[in-house]
Amino acid sequence: MHGRRGAGTRVAAAAALVLLLGACSGPTEPDPDADPDPAASSTSSEPSAEPTVPVADPAHAVDPPGPRKDRLWSADVLVQWDKPLDDATVKQIKRLKGVAHTERIGLGQVSLENRVLTVAAVDPAAYRLFTRSDVADLQEAWDRVAGGELATDEKVARRLADDDGMIRLGLDDSAPSLHVGAYAPQVPTIDLVVNTAWAPDIEMADDNGLLISTDGTTPASIRKPLERLVGRGASVQMLDVASRLGLDPDAKLTAVPTGGTLGSLVGTYRYRVLGGGRIAPDPDWVAANIRTEVVPILGSVTCHKDLFPQLRAALLEVQQRGLADEIHPGEYAGCYYPRFIAGTTTLSNHSFGLALDLNVPGNQRGTVGAIDRDVVAIFQTWGFAWGGDWKYTDPMHFELAEVKRPG
Incomplete structure (x- = not known):
């Protein structure tokens, strides 16, 4: 250099x-805090007379x-x-x-x-x-x-x-x-x-x-x-x-x-910092976009209004295929959280209500996760990206990646 x-x-x-x-090749170490190579x-092995x-x-x-x-x-x-x-x-x-x-x-x-x-x-x-x-x-x-x-x-x-x-x-x-x-x-x-x-x-x-x-x-x-x-x-x-x-x-x-x-779903998102990792989104944005509704298996959840059709469809298919016991409502960690990622000043898709965390105890960051892979496949079919596919894994995490409307 x-x-x-x-x-x-x-x-x-x-x-x-x-x-x-x-x-x-880029870096291959999955730990984001590891020392870089x-x-x-x-x-090129040939020297060049002109840069x-x-x-x-x-x-x-x-x-x-x-x-x-x-x-x-x-x-x-x-x-x-x-x-x-x-x-x-x-x-x-x-x-x-x-x-x-x-x-x-x-x-x-x-x-x-x-x-x-x-x-x-x-x-x-x-x-x-x-x-x-x-x-x-x-x-x-x-x-x-x-x-x-x-x-x-x-x-x-x-x-x-x-x-x-x-x-x-x-x-x-x-x-x-x-x-x-x-x-x-x-x-x-x-x-x-x-x-x-x-x-x-x-x-x-x-x-x-x-x-x-x-x-x-x-x-x-x-x-x-x-x-x-x-x-x-x-x-x-x-x-x-x-x-x-x-x-x-x-x-x-x-x-x-x-x-x-x-x-297309979020638009312009304005917010202020409150301290302690919390933020205050524009109340008009919240009123226009965030809802609390009942969905299969999980019950009452608070998310972005445009997440519900696909979340409901995915959970209904999980239920219909006899996999409802693979999702544990008591281990659900939420969808809409107006705060920064812990220890950072970075927003996540939870700030927009477009992500949810399932079966938290057995699916921690950096692990392969214990969540049933058929459940994962169903969510992916309904337009969700899964954190277990990431370089630094987060197998509890599902976020809306593609808009699909149930027929």
Whole structure:
């Protein structure tokens, strides 16, 4: 791995930036907290007189950024809307006192193994200026993003990449899979970075977010005028706070899930952080989407309204096939839970009421699980994904992956 660094960045820890080159295999260790394998190797044994810019996916490539020439900017504020920005609003933001530099990006949320992660669609040349200096000057990383690959933190990749180093961005079978081109720390609250050519395939906007640098001015000083300007529908996060706490606790946060199934069912999900891992979703969203109904075997459950037809159909088939005793109502751990995944600031599909946990004691994380495989197959037939199929297994977990309406 090689990347140009200025004199002031040579002390940066190069080991923190690991490239996955060519078609090399991704991580195979299922434990997401295990130490990563030492880094990657080139697939070519022939030295090249001229460095080449890797293009993994010509259909999703943008112009390579070339060496960095412009100055770096601090990533101080991130604004997310649920629709593309208009030019007039951006101009007004640029005129606010304390705003030094801005960059439009696309922002969306993808569900990957029950973790709702933020993906940014960016111009690699402009976005890199908001990353820390050693990341910004890792030339090959941004060449690879421009060439159609994905950049993410190494821990995310270890958890989610398959043996070929690919990550599928969404629940649907048709969701695109991208090769992880670089492990590199990103702007706070952003988990995955792709170039803007990927935005249509991921079903996300490429200009509904704005990165803001205050360049020495305290970011909090622009919060109120910025919030007045962007309106109640936008999320305004102070990234200096997010880098310490995981999220800005004073922000009204927004998730805009991408992809056919999740995007169509959830829509725009706004929430606030309450503390203790709990969140408060927008009451109007809850009123429009969350219901308590009676279903076979389990009895009364609280879920997203659009989950019930398929959940009821799956449980009815389990019952009709004489497998009802394989599901234990006393070991059901719920469906709609407005809170983060334990120990994180990450939403799960339980936050939307689109997942449920069955037979919890015998089906813990990282195990093959004791749940009856015929029950699993029935749920899968009715459009549910099973956590037992994941790289880091969660066999109690079922989540809606495909909309199917009983006939």
